[in-house]
Amino acid sequence: MEPIAVQLNGVSKMRKRRIIGPIDLAIPEGYVVAILGHNGSGKSTLLNMLQRVVLPDSGQIMWFGQHYEGELPTELREHIAFVADGGGSEEDNITAVEAARFRAHWYTRWDAKFFKQLMDDMDVPYDVKLKKLSKGERRKFEIAAALAARPRLLLLDEPSSGLDPFAWKVMVEQFRNFMADGDTTILIATHIADEVKRLADYIVLMHRGQSLGMAEKDVVLDQWREIWYEGDLRPESIPGAVESKQEAGAIRVITTRVVEAQERLELAGNRIMKIRNLELDEVLQYWIAGYAPTLWR
Numbered sequence: 001m002e003p004i005a006v007q008l009n010g011v012s013k014m015r016k017r018r019i020i021g022p023i024d025l026a027i028p029e030g031y032v033v034a035i036l037g038h039n040g041s042g043k044s045t046l047l048n049m050l051q052r053v054v055l056p057d058s059g060q061i062m063w064f065g066q067h068y069e070g071e072l073p074t075e076l077r078e079h080i081a082f083v084a085d086g087g088g089s090e091e092d093n094i095t096a097v098e099a100a101r102f103r104a105h106w107y108t109r110w111d112a113k114f115f116k117q118l119m120d121d122m123d124v125p126y127d128v129k130l131k132k133l134s135k136g137e138r139r140k141f142e143i144a145a146a147l148a149a150r151p152r153l154l155l156l157d158e159p160s161s162g163l164d165p166f167a168w169k170v171m172v173e174q175f176r177n178f179m180a181d182g183d184t185t186i187l188i189a190t191h192i193a194d195e196v197k198r199l200a201d202y203i204v205l206m207h208r209g210q211s212l213g214m215a216e217k218d219v220v221l222d223q224w225r226e227i228w229y230e231g232d233l234r235p236e237s238i239p240g241a242v243e244s245k246q247e248a249g250a251i252r253v254i255t256t257r258v259v260e261a262q263e264r265l266e267l268a269g270n271r272i273m274k275i276r277n278l279e280l281d282e283v284l285q286y287w288i289a290g291y292a293p294t295l296w297r
């Protein structure tokens, strides 16, 4: 069995408008996991609980197989890096060089050479107070500093926020290189399909404070198809059919079992006109409605 980076057992947090949880989740070590969900679904609360900025009201969290009462010990915290979604910080009035010096003290695996290389590649100035950087530059600095910490657990809240499309493309390359030669587990809270498509290995879907499970990204993107066909086969008899509609003499059916569906249609002598993969947001809509893809474990 794969080693687990973080495990949540019945973790919940009471918020004014809703309860987040109870969440049961096991995140395998060394993968990129996207926590997907609409606004207010509990993604940031989950990330905050994983760095103990927010304390759960009940349930248990394990980090690399260990449970801790109270504050997380330094030996663990120096292996966790977090990039929040915007906002200033206590580092506002210092430069990137000074911030790097500070972080090098804190993170024992700090990689100064890698930090410089990332900052140069992304063209971020070193000698300007962090609060004077543009939104995108600040974001790049935060991500460079998080990667240079060589954390075992990296928590990212909407990493592409504030980056222009070109900068985001460069950033994706940096993440991929980073993942290729490291053992870091990355959790990305997001509702941006491109972040998921380009980076994630797994998807966790959060909805109204609940986790609807975790599935491999490739399964999520591959399993759902829209088939258009002509003929007299009733859509309800097509394997995996979850929805169908008659339009302009053709039938449109959504299925999770495309191979069997195709066989059934061909066997019945119906003509398949078009088959299309569903987009991520379409799949999520069905997942939320109760038609989950094949879940991991």
Ligand SMILES: Nc1ncnc2c1ncn2[C@@H]1O[C@H](COP(=O)(O)OP(=O)(O)OP(=O)(O)O)[C@@H](O)[C@H]1O
Residues within 6 Å of the ligand: 015, 016, 017, 018, 020, 037, 038, 039, 040, 041, 042, 043, 044, 045, 046, 189, 191
């Ligand atoms: N500090 C807080 N105090 C009270 N309620 C909070 C607090 N932080 C978040 N909430 C509430 O908890 C729920 C989940 O919020 P959270 O920020 O975790 O969602 P999210 O999925 O990250 O949303 P978004 O996509 O908008 O960033 C929301 O209803 C929010 O109003």
